[in-house]
Amino acid sequence: MLGRFAMPENRKDHVDYGIDISSWQGSAIDWNAVKGNNISFASVKVTEATGYVNPHATAQVDGARSVGIHVGGYHYAHPGDVAGQVAHFVAQLNARGLLGSGSLWPMLDMEHHTFTGDPNGFVAEFIREYRARSGRRELLVYANQYWFTRRLRAGEWADDGVILWCAQYNGNPGHVDYSHPRLAIHQHSQEGIVPGFTGFVDRNATVGGWRVGSFVLDGAPAPAPAPQPAPAPAPSGWVSYVIQPGDTLSGIAARTGTTVGELASRNGITNPNLIYAGNTIQVPGSDGSGGGERYQIQPGDTLSALAVRWGTTVAAIAARNGIADPNRIYAGNWLIRP
Incomplete structure (x- = not known):
């Protein structure tokens, strides 16, 4: 919706x-x-x-x-x-x-x-x-x-x-x-x-x-935030991904070319059947060509226009993101670039 x-x-x-x-x-x-x-x-x-x-x-x-x-x-x-x-x-x-x-x-x-x-x-x-x-x-x-x-x-x-x-x-x-x-x-x-x-x-x-x-x-300005420790660096070749409603670890693994065990190990997940929408995990990312980057759909975007911009195909974007109908995407949702 x-x-x-x-x-x-x-x-x-x-x-x-x-x-x-x-x-x-x-x-x-x-x-x-x-x-x-x-x-x-x-x-x-x-x-x-x-x-x-x-x-x-x-x-x-x-x-x-x-x-x-x-x-x-x-x-x-x-x-x-x-x-x-x-x-x-x-x-x-x-x-x-x-x-x-x-x-x-x-x-x-x-x-x-x-x-x-x-x-x-x-x-x-x-x-x-x-x-x-x-x-x-x-x-x-x-x-x-x-x-x-x-x-x-x-x-x-x-x-x-x-x-x-x-x-x-x-x-x-x-x-x-x-x-x-x-x-x-x-x-x-x-x-x-x-x-x-x-x-x-x-x-x-x-x-x-x-x-x-x-x-x-x-x-007046809001109070300055308390200093926070620097986050641990992501594993080499991996990128951040925010878990979406309906995601499963097995589905994320299939989309990103890895295994449930590897995702669980990398992210310290003790129960692979229990993940929470809104939490951030590390997933396999880019090989230097832009693949694996996250992109948020903007009003007016279409998969065909994004495919031209990224030098890929509608089918590749749909497959990477589990999109059943390439003609129906929604502003505000996130994509992973093939």
């Missing part, structure tokens, strides 16, 4: 990439790997309604901060009792230092199915209550493309202290079928692949000329 993305580490356009997470992602996250995938901001679910607190919020916030990712908190809104929800949210933001300089702007998540009628009064009141209680003006407001086009009237409440965050899983990061001068963030996938997570994660990209510094409190 178009929503599955492992975004490139070295995109040359002016886009910043981020994630939003909740208790589903737990606290066993390799934040150095996340940072290494060019993730510069993260929004962590902190509260819901008037009583719920994400039990992993503190660990998630601290982990993101430890590697220099701008991190903020979000509130999953329910209808009713705006003042109670704001009080709950602000208290939990303060408990984790998420109203301090360098944090991502807090976010109001408007998507709960029990909202009926006109939700704009709720959003406007939430903004007023949040500003009065927190002493901050800055707030992100998140909803999906349907809400922004059919239910929300951002012109009534999105002043210069509000930035919009729109979800549309269209396979085209930073490009949304909704336009507003305050739209800055696009949630382009709910099945994103990010090294450091063992499952899917929501992925986001900035829109137009917006950059992450525009929605960081006080515009």
Whole structure:
């Protein structure tokens, strides 16, 4: 599906990439790997309604901060009792230092199915209550493309202290079928692949000329990451590969011309039947001609165009990557060059 993305580490356009997470992602996250995938901001679910607190919020916030990712908190809104929800949210933001300089702007998540009628009064009141209680003006407001086009009237409440965050899983990061001068963030996938997570994660990209510094409190830099030891060099002739959902060690071995035993030995895998999407392993790589390099499919790519560019054939690319239908490839997925 178009929503599955492992975004490139070295995109040359002016886009910043981020994630939003909740208790589903737990606290066993390799934040150095996340940072290494060019993730510069993260929004962590902190509260819901008037009583719920994400039990992993503190660990998630601290982990993101430890590697220099701008991190903020979000509130999953329910209808009713705006003042109670704001009080709950602000208290939990303060408990984790998420109203301090360098944090991502807090976010109001408007998507709960029990909202009926006109939700704009709720959003406007939430903004007023949040500003009065927190002493901050800055707030992100998140909803999906349907809400922004059919239910929300951002012109009534999105002043210069509000930035919009729109979800549309269209396979085209930073490009949304909704336009507003305050739209800055696009949630382009709910099945994103990010090294450091063992499952899917929501992925986001900035829109137009917006950059992450525009929605960081006080515009201050995030804390500098702690120094990390240099990674061990890859075996000669081998390259890094990020395990994808559905991969098996036997399948990877077949694609890369090696054996399950050799992959397990090289990568310290004790149980060849147990590997995790998002983890990075070493696989046989290039002979100097470019083969074995990983490439992320970009919007507009076709296998025939890539074959011409790489001096190979569509059949060779399809065989190397286990592609059953060469006419169906998806932006954001990864290929191994033959």
